Amino acid sequence: MSAHLSTPSRAATATSVLFxxxxxxxxxxxxxxxxxxxxxxxxxxxxxxxQWASTLAPFAFxxxxVAGLLSxxxxxxxxDQHG
Known part of the structure; x- marks a missing residue:
């Protein structure tokens, strides 16, 4: 039995890069x-x-x-791949 290796879709690759x-x-x-x-x-x-923290906090949060949603x-x- 040979293992089927599929390549990730463009959407999955783009999502991984954005993550x-x-x-x-x-x-x-x-x-x-x-x-x-x-x-x-x-x-x-x-x-x-x-002031420094309150200025930069929106960018960090x-x-x-975004990272959480992409994850x-x-x-x-x-x-979906394993199920």
Missing amino acids: GVSVVFFLLAGLAIVLGQAAALALGDASAAR GGAS FALSYGKQ
């Missing part, structure tokens, strides 16, 4: 928040640290939301 991009994006945005806050706190400016979509694709 990877969104994960990298939200991780970098989160890192920018942490580093920016650390720098502001090292300079003794707590209000700048709060948005990227995380959910990818999990459905895996179930």
Whole structure:
């Protein structure tokens, strides 16, 4: 019996690429928040640290939301292949 190896569809490939991009994006945005806050706190400016976080947070949360939705979509694709 030979194993049938199918190639992923264009939609699955595009979803996987978008998932990877969104994960990298939200991780970098989160890192920018942490580093920016650390720098502001090292300079003794707590209000700048709060402002920095509130400015960048929508980007980090948005990227995380997109990654979560794409992960959910990818999990459905895996179930269809195995089911």
